[in-house]
Amino acid sequence: MKNRIFLVLTLILVIGLLSTLTATTTKAQTSGTSITLYAGSVNSGSGTYGYGISASKITSPGPTLNLVEGTTYTITVDNVATDMTHSFEIVSTKAIGTPLFGAGIDINTFIPAGGSGQVTFTPNQTGNFYYVCTVPAHISLGMWGNVKVSTTIPEFPSALTLMFTALAITALAAFVVRQKIRPKQFIKS
Ligand SMILES: [Cu+2]
Numbered sequence: 556m557k558n559r560i561f562l563v564l565t566l567i568l569v570i571g572l573l574s575t576l577t578a579t580t581t582k583a584q585t586s587g588t589s590i591t592l593y594a595g596s597v598n599s600g601s602g603t604y605g606y607g608i609s610a611s612k613i614t615s616p617g618p619t620l621n622l623v624e625g626t627t628y629t630i631t632v633d634n635v636a637t638d639m640t641h642s643f644e645i646v647s648t649k650a651i652g653t654p655l656f657g658a659g660i661d662i663n664t665f666i667p668a669g670g671s672g673q674v675t676f677t678p679n680q681t682g683n684f685y686y687v688c689t690v691p692a693h694i695s696l697g698m699w700g701n702v703k704v705s706t707t708i709p710e711f712p713s714a715l716t717l718m719f720t721a722l723a724i725t726a727l728a729a730f731v732v733r734q735k736i737r738p739k740q741f742i743k744s
Pocket residue numbers: 604640641642688689690693698
């Protein structure tokens with residue numbers, strides 16, 4: 556009986572820890588101050604070309620960039636295509652234009668296949684923007700993503716979620732323990 560209680564408790568703790576770790580990892584991928592995007596052919600999504608957080612996860616649209624106003628970011632774009640140029644710029648509408656915050660990489664010369672480019676910039680305005688590839692027709696072929704600039708990045712999981720999770724685990728553990736102990740006491744008396 557005791558073994559089963561420990562088994563259940565351990566399982567709950569492991570699941571809780573894994574979810575927290577997964578959530579933290581997901582958040583870190585697009586909200587660190589050093590971001591690497593891979594540009595190339597789409598593995599999943601509706602476009603022909605796209606962006607991804609790894610060379611094997613290129614999607615259309617690309618991953619959303621969650622940025623904080625006033626924070627300095629360095630974005631590196633690796634062009635993993637074998638025969639196609641790409642580029643990167645942040646714009647206010649989903650169209651080629653002047654880069655916002657000076658966030659543009661090779662927007663006229665383009666990053667060659669197998670090459671990479673980098674830009675360091677500081678968003679000075681909150682709002683919902685886009686990043687696009689400036690190679691003609693590449694936006695309509697799927698090379699774009701959302702950019703969200705906020706004053707802070709909402710923490711996920713939030714402190715409140717963590718507190719409720721801890722309470723739920725404690726309550727469940729107490730319930731399990733009581734369920735296992737009561738029948739024994741009945742038998743003894
Ligand atoms: Cu492109």
